[in-house]
Amino acid sequence: MTARDRYDVSLHLLDRQIVGAADRLVAKVDDVELTRLSDGRLVPTALLVGLPALLPRLSGLLARMHRLTRAAAADRDLPLVADLGLVDEVGSDVRLNVAHARLPRMERARAEDPHRLRVGDVLGIPVRCAELPRRSKVLDLCVVGVPGHAGRDDPHEVVALIVGPGRPGALLGYDRRSEPGPAVVAGIVRWLHRHARVVDLGPGVVLDVDAGEVRIERGTSLLPLRG
DSSP states (O other): OOTTEEEEHHHHTTTOEEEOGGGOEEEEOOEEEEEEOTTSOEEEEEEEESHHHHGGGSOSHHHHHHHHHTGGGGGGGSOEEEEGGGEEEESSSEEESSOOSSOOBOOHHHHTOTTEEEHHHHTTOBEEOTTSOTTOEEEEEEEEEOTTOTTTTSOOEEEEEEEESSOTTTTTTTTSTTSOOOHHHHHHHHHHTTTOEEEESSTTEEEETTTTEEEEOTTOOOEEOOO
8 A cells, every 4th residue: 555545444354364574473363442533533542452453343153242342351351552653564464563572561541531432333323314225334433644754743544434235345356457366256345335435524424322323414425336
């Protein structure tokens, strides 16, 4: 990716291999921390690693088991953290500018900060909009940023949501011409997600994680997926 690239969090970060300097394998991205700034902007601030990051993203028995065991696990319910400022490049893997064979564990105060949330808290939540099909939900988050500069002069920032029927991760990158793949498969995926839209964050869009929904006012711009 080049400077000021636009990328999708679920597609380009979640479950990708983290590679440190000298090609040292570090871990896989199990979730991504988001921080809401005082001006309302939502920025990714860290890659989260480990079962405490992965299990809450899963539905069913594994997620319920995680919630039941959190109290007994003490600090083991806190994920490991790689601050996004360490990210040098986002591509087929996520490259760090340090070796970081051992990541620090998230501090309790950081985990309980009300201004911080996780991408897993946002993916799949319902979208309320009169101009979208029923059962629409958040499929992915669009981010712009400069690799190697997250959290510094030019932080990465969530600028839009991909919303529509379906499930997170089902786009498989075929909403983008830049993502290679069989043309037939790409056509099928785009047809299945023909009702999906990109909505820029801003006036008319309320991301209410506490209520578990996104509310989009009538008349808000809903752009077709880039194809």
